[in-house]
Amino acid sequence: MAIKKQAVNPEDDLGFGNQAVRQRIINRNGSINVKRLGIPFFSTTNTYHRLITMRWPAFWLTVLVAYIVVNVFFASIYLSIGIGNLHGTNDNNVSNPFLNAFFFSAQTLSTVGYGHISPAGVIANWVAAFESMIGLLAFAMATGLLYGRFSRPSAKFVFSDNMLIAPYALTGGRGLMFRLANMRLNVLLDLAIEMTFSFNEVVDGKTIRRFYTLPLERSKVSILTLSWTVVHPLTEDSPLYNITPEDMKNSMATFNILVQAFDDTFSQTVHSRTSYQYDEIVWGAKFTPAFFHDEAGLVHLHLGKISDFEQADLPEIS
Numbered sequence: 001m002a003i004k005k006q007a008v009n010p011e012d013d014l015g016f017g018n019q020a021v022r023q024r025i026i027n028r029n030g031s032i033n034v035k036r037l038g039i040p041f042f043s044t045t046n047t048y049h050r051l052i053t054m055r056w057p058a059f060w061l062t063v064l065v066a067y068i069v070v071n072v073f074f075a076s077i078y079l080s081i082g083i084g085n086l087h088g089t090n091d092n093n094v095s096n097p098f099l100n101a102f103f104f105s106a107q108t109l110s111t112v113g114y115g116h117i118s119p120a121g122v123i124a125n126w127v128a129a130f131e132s133m134i135g136l137l138a139f140a141m142a143t144g145l146l147y148g149r150f151s152r153p154s155a156k157f158v159f160s161d162n163m164l165i166a167p168y169a170l171t172g173g174r175g176l177m178f179r180l181a182n183m184r185l186n187v188l189l190d191l192a193i194e195m196t197f198s199f200n201e202v203v204d205g206k207t208i209r210r211f212y213t214l215p216l217e218r219s220k221v222s223i224l225t226l227s228w229t230v231v232h233p234l235t236e237d238s239p240l241y242n243i244t245p246e247d248m249k250n251s252m253a254t255f256n257i258l259v260q261a262f263d264d265t266f267s268q269t270v271h272s273r274t275s276y277q278y279d280e281i282v283w284g285a286k287f288t289p290a291f292f293h294d295e296a297g298l299v300h301l302h303l304g305k306i307s308d309f310e311q312a313d314l315p316e317i318s
Contacts, residue, residue, distance in 0.1 A: 003199060003239055003247060025198065026256050028159075030273035052148050059149070063142060070138070071109060074131050075101035078124065085124040088117040109135035153263050155270035156183040161307040163255060163276045165234075165314065166286040170217070173315055174234040178276065179287055179306050180259070181227040187264040188224045194258045195232060197239065199251035212239050214255075224261070226301050227290050242317060248278035286312040 024033045039045070051059065078101040083089060089100040104117045108131045119128045160179040168175030182188055197212045215238075217231040234241055247253075259272040290305040 024275050026273050026275040071105045074105040081123050085121045086117050087120050153266040153268045153270050155272040157272045158183050158306050159274045163281045164285045165283045171233050175231045177231040179227050179229045182224050188261040191221045191261040196256045199253045253278040284314045285309045
């Protein structure tokens with residue numbers, strides 16, 4: 001194998017140890033590719049985290065389902081104690097008793113109370129009082145979740161679809177590079193990036209996983225205004241100096257990217273992650289410009305062109 005052997009630094013490990021893996025350690029969207037087992041089905045340990053981090057369509061669907069389930073539950077209670085205990089249902093132009101109970105439950109849960117339907121009797125009033133308390137707590141919780149989702153600081157980068165093995169002018173040789181840009185309008189300061197190269201290696205007949213942190217041309221920038229092309233120079237000191245596409249494929253090579261920045265809007269540090277596998281590397285290519293100047297001289301960054309590249313001749317390796 002053409003991967004140059006180097007001293008293994010335990011700090012480069014991403015938590016997988018030396019166990020050989022045949023999968024991404026970090027998915028392209030930044031999530032960790034580990035499935036946890038042994039968690040009880042009704043465990044509330046990660047409920048808040050799931051509600052905060054789930055996608056918006058899933059969040060709104062969860063809220064809608066919970067709202068319907070609660071109202072169906074209380075509507076069933078009102079029906080069980082008798083629809084006659086809800087005054088005004090006869091004048092509501094709704095002939096279905098369940099719908100009358102459901103709509104009254106929705107008004108009580110949200111504390112709207114239009115006054116057309118009202119509870120009668122001790123039991124119905126107790127149920128309505130309990131439901132109104134549940135409604136106040138539920139809407140307070142939903143408000144907190146919405147605020148938490150909107151106020152949670154996070155980084156939103158667009159990464160190039162591929163890594164490139166491209167000509168590298170500073171050394172006259174080759175460079176392993178990818179490109180990123182900030183998708184939001186906020187200002188990111190003090191960006192730091194780390195690229196970890198991991199691969200499977202056979203040692204004494206046993207396959208183990210190695211991790212190397214690759215030195216970069218530039219690992220920090222003070223402010224991200226345009227796109228940033230991150231480069232690992234393929235010099236003689238690089239473990240990838242003589243590597244070939246076959247070597248990367250046979251070793252299940254993966255490049256894990258960790259980005260850290262200071263968000264000027266929230267005054268907090270934010271993080272982002274992604275990864276590239278051996279089959280997402282293009283050999284003999286270079287990125288094309290993703291920004292241009294208009295007639296007034298103003299710079300425009302086109303985020304849709306972050307992944308654009310063109311073929312390029314690679315210099316020979318001595």
